Amino acid sequence: MTAATRTEQDAFGTVEIRSDRYWGAQTQRALGVFEIGEERFPAVLVRTFGLQKFAAARANVQCGVLAPVLASAIETAALELHEGLWDDHFPLTIWQTGSGTQTNMNANEVIANRANELLGRPLGTKAPVHPNDHVNASQSSNDSFPTVMHVAAAIEMTGRLRPALDELRSALAERSHAFASVVKIARTHLMDAVPMTMGQTFATFEHQISNALARADGALPRLLTIPQGGTAAGTGLNAPRDFDGFFCATLAEATGLAFAPNPHKFEGMAAHDALVEASGALNTIATSLLKIANDIRFLGSGPRCGLGELLIPDDGLTSSIMPGKRNPTIAEVLVQGCFEVIGNHQTITLAGASGNFELNVAKPVLIYNLLQSLRVIADSVRVFSRRLVCGIEVDRERLVKNVNQALLAVTALNPILGYDRVAQITATALEDRITPRAAAIALGFIDGDEYDRLVDPAVLARGGRL
The missing domain is CATH 1.10.40.30 (Fumarase/aspartase (C-terminal domain))
Structure with a gap:
């Protein structure tokens, strides 16, 4: 049975859209053009568009660009988008034009249709709220999409990655204290060396994660500097005076993060050095985590015929052929996540280098990979901390024997x-x-x-x- 449709009109003619979909003509056309892959933006980016359109509507009212009644409906619809009510109405993959125009238009159309519905009008009317004239007022995809990139990355960095790293640092510090007097033999070149303590081993891991937190914090200030207000090319054409300041003030109040206008909007739209820098921090953090995860795997190898100095907590999983076999699955997941982040950094670096004159044209693939890196590292670190590090113990009998034989x-x-x-x-x-x-x-x-x-x-x- 074919779903009911509605007909919408744009500059290129008419287009049929499922009647229960809140996107509009441009999104529907894009679905037919970009039939590539299955990778879609994560919810945080879609929902961040809700924040961006909310802040833009409020700034437009303060600048006298939007009538309060229209702005109010746009703000309500935008906040619903931010809260996740319209996730299913973003059907496009990341494989689209390099400015992210189609996803920006998708957000404009969903918010406009919902705002009109709130004002008693059917979907597809584009009146009294128009997706371009009102929802996208004082904006361009060229400044809106990179602004959303920065905001989403900053939200994930502060709200997801940093708490996970801090939890791991605390867990490592606790194990370092617990093992402070447990003597072991150091290994250099994989061979026996001089005595040290297991506490010193875990203190080393803790220090690496303290540095990881510092690296994440160090990249944040550039993420908080956003190019909104630059419109099409960085000049700010069609954006009223002080729009960027009002926009950032609203965004800062909504997120609790100190967003500020980029004083050189050309840089914020043509280059994405801040995002490449953030990925570079993640690349280094992943390198640290690889060292930690692999050391713990090898120190816990065995239980009878390996090093066996650490006792890895049981995760309840086993082999498909060897009954009762226990593997360091959590550490292996973290290792794989680190591989993904390190590989993503190469893509992000190339994408960041793809600015041509006044516009970077690889924004979607850049932010998709950066948000994936943030999510994978944060989530795997949290699981690693809770399900492995917190339960690690030492085989004291094995360590005494090793020390005596060293x-x-x-x-x-x-x-x-x-x-x-x-x-x-x-x-x-x-x-x-x-x-x-x-x-x-x-x-x-x-x-x-x-x-x-x-x-x-x-x-x-x-x-x-x-």
Whole structure:
């Protein structure tokens, strides 16, 4: 059975649209033009358009551009969009013109139709609220879409990524404190080295995440500087004086973030360096997280035939063929998420370099990948923190055995016996398959009591010189 349709008119003629759809002629035409892929913008970007149109309507009233009765209906419809009521009425994929014009028009049409409905008019009438003349007043896709890009990225950075990283930092700090006195053997070049503590290992992870938070915070100020008011090319044609200031004040009040007008709107529309910078921070954060996740995977490998120094919490999942097998699935998810972010950064870099004269023409693919990176990192970090890090324990018996068998604790004897004699101890211990303590005594270099006094792994883990 064919769904009922309505007929809408635009500059290119008539077009048929499902009668229950709130988009208009331009969106319907775009559906027929851009039959590419299935990737759609995440809800945060669609809903951010609601914020952007709300702030624009309020600024237009303050500038005397919009009648209050029309602005009120637009604001109500825009806030409904922001609240997620009209997510299903954004059917386009990200594969569209490089300015994001079709998604901006989609937002204009949905809001105009809903505003007219609120004013007692049927869908498709374009009156009294017109999608271009009223919803898009004082705007262009060329300044609106990059503004939405900045706002959505800033919302995800502050509301999603930062809390997840802070939660992970706290979990790592707690495990660092819990393992502060647990001695282990460091590994360099994947080989045994000198004593340290498991607490120091987790303190290292904690410091990496503290730096990750600083990197996210460092990228934020440029995200909060937006080009709205530049209209088509950055000159501000058809935008009234002070529109950008009123717009940012409304946006800041609505989000709690200190958005401010870009003083050089040409830069904010032709280049997206701020977004590439944010992706660069995520790229570095992903690199840090890869190190942490892989170290935990390997330290927990086993349980019988691997390193087995960490005890990874059971996630209740197992192998399809090996009954009872437990795998570090949460760490593996984080690793895969990091791969995605690192790959996305390459796409974002190329997209950011695709500004031609006064307009960047790769906005949709840039923001799609950036928002995916923010979402994947934030969500996988949160799961990693709650389902793995918080429940990690140490196998103390295994660690004691490893420390007692380790060769390189005798490095502490270098200042007393000299490098060559200590090398003899390690070589003898390795060849005869005995402990370095037994080798040192057998070689006559030191007695057992003196060895135990000088080669105390817990003391050596604190560093310094004997």
